[in-house]
Amino acid sequence: MNITDMTAVQLSAAIRAGETTAVEAAEAVLAKIEEEDKKYNCYVTVDREGALAQAKKVQAQIEAGELTGPLAGVPVALKDNLCTEGLLTTCSSKILHNFVPTYTAEAVKNLVRAGAVILGKTNMDEFAMGSTTETSAYGPTKNPRNTDHVPGGSSGGSAAAVAAGECVYAIGSDTGGSIRQPASYCGVVGMKPTYGTVSRYGLIAYGSSLDQIGPLAKDVTDCATVLEALASHDRKDSTSIARDDTNFTAALTEDVKGLRIGIPNDYLGEGLDDEVKEAVLQAAKVLEEKGAVVERFDLSLVEYAIPAYYTIAAAEASSNLERFDGIKYGYRTEEYAGLHNMYKKSRSEGFGEEVKRRIMLGSFVLSSGYYDAYYLKALKVKALIKKAFDEAFAKYDIILGPVAPTTAPKLGESLADPIRMYLGDIYTIAVNLAGLPGISVPCGQDSKGLPVGLQLIGDCFQEKKLIRAAYSYEQEVCRHE
Amino acid sequence: MSKQYETVIGLEVHVELATKTKIFCGCSTAFGAEPNTQTCPVCTGMPGSLPVLNKQVLEYAIAVGLATNCDITRYAKFDRKNYFYPDNPQNYQISQLYLPICRNGGVEIETAEGGIKTVGIHEIHMEEDAGKLIHDEWEDCSLVDYNRSGVPLIEIVSEPDMRSAEEVIAYLEKLRLVIQYLGASDCKLQEGSMRADVNLSVREVGAETFGTRTEMKNLNSFKAITRAIEGERERQIDLIESGESVVQETRRWDDAKGESYAMRSKEDAQDYRYFPDPDLTPISVSEEMLAEIRAKQPEFRTEKRKRYKEEFDIPDYDIEIITGEKPLADLFEATVAFGSQPKKVSNWLMGETLRLMKEREVDASDLCFSPENLAKLIALTESRAINSSVAKEVFEVMFEKDIDPEKYVEEKGLKTVNDEGALKKVVEEVIAANPQSVEDYRNGKEKAIGFLVGQTMKAMKGKADPGAVNRMLKELL
Numbered sequence: 001m002n003i004t005d006m007t008a009v010q011l012s013a014a015i016r017a018g019e020t021t022a023v024e025a026a027e028a029v030l031a032k033i034e035e036e037d038k039k040y041n042c043y044v045t046v047d048r049e050g051a052l053a054q055a056k057k058v059q060a061q062i063e064a065g066e067l068t069g070p071l072a073g074v075p076v077a078l079k080d081n082l083c084t085e086g087l088l089t090t091c092s093s094k095i096l097h098n099f100v101p102t103y104t105a106e107a108v109k110n111l112v113r114a115g116a117v118i119l120g121k122t123n124m125d126e127f128a129m130g131s132t133t134e135t136s137a138y139g140p141t142k143n144p145r146n147t148d149h150v151p152g153g154s155s156g157g158s159a160a161a162v163a164a165g166e167c168v169y170a171i172g173s174d175t176g177g178s179i180r181q182p183a184s185y186c187g188v189v190g191m192k193p194t195y196g197t198v199s200r201y202g203l204i205a206y207g208s209s210l211d212q213i214g215p216l217a218k219d220v221t222d223c224a225t226v227l228e229a230l231a232s233h234d235r236k237d238s239t240s241i242a243r244d245d246t247n248f249t250a251a252l253t254e255d256v257k258g259l260r261i262g263i264p265n266d267y268l269g270e271g272l273d274d275e276v277k278e279a280v281l282q283a284a285k286v287l288e289e290k291g292a293v294v295e296r297f298d299l300s301l302v303e304y305a306i307p308a309y310y311t312i313a314a315a316e317a318s319s320n321l322e323r324f325d326g327i328k329y330g331y332r333t334e335e336y337a338g339l340h341n342m343y344k345k346s347r348s349e350g351f352g353e354e355v356k357r358r359i360m361l362g363s364f365v366l367s368s369g370y371y372d373a374y375y376l377k378a379l380k381v382k383a384l385i386k387k388a389f390d391e392a393f394a395k396y397d398i399i400l401g402p403v404a405p406t407t408a409p410k411l412g413e414s415l416a417d418p419i420r421m422y423l424g425d426i427y428t429i430a431v432n433l434a435g436l437p438g439i440s441v442p443c444g445q446d447s448k449g450l451p452v453g454l455q456l457i458g459d460c461f462q463e464k465k466l467i468r469a470a471y472s473y474e475q476e477v478c479r480h481e
Numbered sequence: 482m483s484k485q486y487e488t489v490i491g492l493e494v495h496v497e498l499a500t501k502t503k504i505f506c507g508c509s510t511a512f513g514a515e516p517n518t519q520t521c522p523v524c525t526g527m528p529g530s531l532p533v534l535n536k537q538v539l540e541y542a543i544a545v546g547l548a549t550n551c552d553i554t555r556y557a558k559f560d561r562k563n564y565f566y567p568d569n570p571q572n573y574q575i576s577q578l579y580l581p582i583c584r585n586g587g588v589e590i591e592t593a594e595g596g597i598k599t600v601g602i603h604e605i606h607m608e609e610d611a612g613k614l615i616h617d618e619w620e621d622c623s624l625v626d627y628n629r630s631g632v633p634l635i636e637i638v639s640e641p642d643m644r645s646a647e648e649v650i651a652y653l654e655k656l657r658l659v660i661q662y663l664g665a666s667d668c669k670l671q672e673g674s675m676r677a678d679v680n681l682s683v684r685e686v687g688a689e690t691f692g693t694r695t696e697m698k699n700l701n702s703f704k705a706i707t708r709a710i711e712g713e714r715e716r717q718i719d720l721i722e723s724g725e726s727v728v729q730e731t732r733r734w735d736d737a738k739g740e741s742y743a744m745r746s747k748e749d750a751q752d753y754r755y756f757p758d759p760d761l762t763p764i765s766v767s768e769e770m771l772a773e774i775r776a777k778q779p780e781f782r783t784e785k786r787k788r789y790k791e792e793f794d795i796p797d798y799d800i801e802i803i804t805g806e807k808p809l810a811d812l813f814e815a816t817v818a819f820g821s822q823p824k825k826v827s828n829w830l831m832g833e834t835l836r837l838m839k840e841r842e843v844d845a846s847d848l849c850f851s852p853e854n855l856a857k858l859i860a861l862t863e864s865r866a867i868n869s870s871v872a873k874e875v876f877e878v879m880f881e882k883d884i885d886p887e888k889y890v891e892e893k894g895l896k897t898v899n900d901e902g903a904l905k906k907v908v909e910e911v912i913a914a915n916p917q918s919v920e921d922y923r924n925g926k927e928k929a930i931g932f933l934v935g936q937t938m939k940a941m942k943g944k945a946d947p948g949a950v951n952r953m954l955k956e957l958l
Contacts (some may be wrong), residue, residue: 083529096528103522105529202529209759237531238762316759319561322572323526327625343565366563366754375756 003028004165008074008222011168012115015062015073022062022073025168026055026117029075033119033166040151041141042161044080045088046120051075055117062115070225070249072115077167079158080121081128082108082213083202087118091204092136092157093126095324095331095350105202106234107171107213114229119167122157126352127321128178128206130154131421132414135354140411145187145451149408152182158216159186169217169226173203175210176309177403177428180440183216184403184453187442189223189470190216194460195435196241198227199234205320207313208239210432220441220471224248227463243461251464254472257291259465260396264299267401267427279452280402283443286476287400287469297395301388304381305430306422310358311365311378312433317355318362324350357418386434393459398469400456401427403440407450427455437463441470443477484722485686488714489694490649490679491641494656495634496666497610497674498541503631504609505532505575510633512672516615516626524631526570531760534559538633539764541665542582542607543774545635548659548781549602551586553771557764559607563754567625568611576636577606578755582764587640588659590651600652601640608634635665641680641691646710650703653677658782661807667846670702679710682727683717692717693727697741699734709734713741785810793823799831806845809834815852821859829855833873837880850879858886868946870938871895897946904937904945908953911936922958930954 003011003025014020030048037043055075061067078084081091083101090096104112112118125135133156134140141156143149144164151160155172159182162170172179174192183190191214198213205211215226228249233242263284268277288294326332326346333345351359365374392399404424414421431438436457443454454473458466503510506523522530546553558580561573586602612630616623637656643649657668657675668675682694697713700706712734717727730746780788782804789800803809809830816826838845858879862872867890875886875895890896898904911933912919921929930951937950 081529083527089528091528099528101529102527200529201531204528205760207759236533238533238760315756319563319573319754319756322563322565323528323570325565325567325572327567328525328570329527339567363754366756368752368754371754371756 004032006168007218008168009070009225011074012070012072015059016068022055022059022115022117023052025073026051026075026119029119029165029167032164036164037166039142039147040144040160040164040166041139042122042157042164042166043077043120044090044092044123044136044138044157047087047118050087051117051119058115058117067115069114069229071111071229073117074115074168075117075119076111077119077122077158077161077170078108079124079155079170079172081124081173081204081206082121082171083204084108084118084121087121089121089204090138091127092124092138093351093355094137095347096329097137097331099330101202103202106199106232106236107230108202110229110232111171111226116229122155122161122170124157125154125178126355127204127317128154128173128175128211129317129354129358131177131181131424132409132411133157133160133182134411134415135352137352142411143186143408143450146408146449148410149450150185150411150414152185152404152408154178154182155190155216156182159183159188159190162186162188162216162218169215169222171213171226171230172216173206173211173213174432175207175313176425176432179214179216180403180428180438180453180455181425183440184442184455185408185451187445187451188216188218189220189439189441190214191223191227191439191463191466192431192437193227193231193463194241194437195432196239197243197246197437197463198230199232199237199240201234201236205316207316208320209316210309210313212432220439220467220474221249221252223439224252224467224471245461245464248463248467251467252471253468254475255291256287256469256472259287259292259398259469261287261292261294261398261400261469262297262392262396263294263400264302264392265296266299266302271405271423271426272402273406273446275446276402276404276406276452279444279446280400280454283454283473284400286473290472290476292469294400295396297392299388299392299399301381301385302426302430305385305433306426308378308381308385309425309429309433310361310422311374312382314358314362315366315375315378316362318359318366321351321355321359326350354415354418382433385430389430389434389436389459397462397465398456398458400454403427403453403455407446407448407452431457436460437466439466439470441473443473486683486714486718487686487688488644488710489641489682489684489691490643490645490710491694492637492639492643492649492652493678493680493696494637494639494653495676496545496637496656496660496668498538498633498635499664499666500535500537500541500633502535504535504538504607504633505631508631514628516624516628519628520630524570525627526572532575532758534761534764535633538607539582539766540774541633541663542605542635543766543771544663544778545637545660545665546583546586546605547775547778548663549583549586549588549605549637549656551583551602551605553766554580554582554584555766556580557582557766559758559761559764560755561758564751566611567623568614568630570612570627570630574609574611575758575761576608579757581606588652588655590648590655592651593645593647598642598648600642600648603638603640605635605637608636610634641682641694646707649679649706649710653703653706658805658807662779662781664779667844669844669846673701676700677706679706679713681710681713681717683714683721692721693729695727695729696731697734698731698744699736701736705734705736708736708739709741712739716741793817793827795823795827799827802835803827803830808845808848812848812852812855816855816859819853819856821856822863825859825863826855829859829876833876834880837877841880849881850883854879854883854886861886861890865946866890866896868897868943871897871943895944898941898944904941904949904953905957907940908937908950908957911940912954912957919958930958
């Protein structure tokens, strides 16, 4: 039995059966981190002591029959933008280099209630701004499939930790593709649920109207299992939705008969790597062979998603990040002359380049005289994109396409050309703008051996359809392998 | 000054709402606690925390809007006002710019000439208060107390409809009473639960366009407001007369010096980069909610005055004073409900109550004696169980601490001695001991009897009915 190769569902079953314990599981994964993380840099903080203490406690609860669920005793890695009481939470930024939250994020509490053992906090693009995990103040994370390449981002540390066996599953956040894209680059399953499904209370905000927490896992079963534990209606989050259909594991059935799948022509056009395209269309064929009805269609407006997204997300971020001022917590410059100078120096020294770029962009689009031309226009585009999806979902149960135009780029290639990096988000961001659920499932690899991700997009609250299709595809592929 | 000038004034009034908890979290709004003890991740701007609207704030804002004849915005939103300052933990204030909860209202005020004038209300919006900065000069540092951070406010923005300090005061009084009657705030200018910023410009009488306006801050009393308006009017006229122009700026009033100074001009006005707060869902006000709030609206002062006139036989002057403070009106009605005669109740409120309030600087909202005990006290005097000076003495105790006057009178043995024999004995002693006064009285000096009454009361330790003493003295002399 190799614990670090097991899925969460397998591991928790083994713990319940007495074949191993939560403590042994934590120790095995911690040993793996010890051994491998120098290579990948998945973690900003590893909480060895906390994890072992929690594992011991959970083991006792499992033995007492108090914890019986599929996540009890299973070690998890959390993206470093989720607040954890008493445990350093940096957002991979220098400005929060010493920030220890006084409370725990609601989604994390839900996991802890399910018996999760928190290993530590994973590396990310600073404040989730980036697509490669290279904007982290604590160095880039490397793709475990090929360390010359990035793991994607911004939840790159979480995706890489899952791929490297440095955790059993991980939690990320997705504002414009930040779960799905790194999942795709690292060859794991990642899901962004419908906006409002998982409480954002305790998630350090980037773009509040777009941010959603979600799982990164080794397979679709774990993905559904973790999402089921994460989801809850939280009165502390005004945007949280009361849903009675979050028993996502009920959708783990191999049945796509009659499922209507639409492939937007817009998602197969210029800029898409041929090998990625081939892998995605091959996956569509698998689903078609299993009984799904697959069609091409025109989604339209996709090209407007990127400017709209970078306008809205940057606007919200420019305001959300104002609280990091060196007054109450976090980094404060050493020498300053007066309040204004303290703000200026603390923020200039504390934030990295990409964050500053987006703060400036966001401040600009909200400034007087430009608000209508940029911010309001972006909101109109957002509404039109939602409408285009509504029309598509009148015809299809699921929209299928690639997660990203290419496989993982090499380290250092992306930051030199931010616009090109932004364009890489083209297939994921419309989903956030429309508040829809989306899942990334591995669908083969390119000639360099880098993983390709298949993206399935559903209408609001239709996660179960996505899980059903993703699970069906995964089972079929497993049989062939 | 050859030309005639007209003053044009509009007000921005901030009112602290009397909710138990803050606008976006469950922390207490109670005043006077140790610094930073009424705080949580939300009102201290901790990363990851999120606001949730306190429904009571919305209800109060709508109630004030309805009472001031506003249109209630059925689909309202909160916006973020972005600016950096340490008392503002998120460095943005959650307020309303684009879709405020109330718009297009107005209230009627009485003008100096006795006419009625409407002051328009442009809008009323909800927002959160900031924390408090404390500058420690001894240690040369600044500290922040976030207890006030997130206390709910409404801002009432008037149209530039006022033309004099008197009209401004009348408008503020009107707002204060409406809000106080609603129970939405105690509206104390001195304590900052009501704050008014004055926008003022002058123009030649008959001019059609407005002059350049200034905004005056730091006005903590009606007197300060009046002085500031007069001072600013003169300052602007002087500028114009001497060929200079008024600069659009924010000024701070120094009431001790009786002058204002510029804080910031329009040129360095900040760009607040307002945008809808994505953490708060839009507010939709349903028909049911509106109907519910409407049904709960209290009887306001105008109706109360009318009703008092019809129902109670008390002077108009008393009605003005009593309805001028909601707590006094409540006290009056409740005491009458306990069976006291309205005029007697009014006398106690207009006399001793107002006297002690002034002497001890107590606000009507802080009066502690219960209507039940006031009714008992009135009953005690009516039945002549105690005399009026004992009653006043007892009332002073009640004013400090809401005691039961019946018990108090019993315990302290303050009841009037109604034993004719005992009284007669004391009166005879007083007559015997004061032959000079007795002689003066018999020689026609009516006043001398007053001295004898006083001596008798003293001998009786105040527990006699002065009327009875007077009668007996006359009888025996």
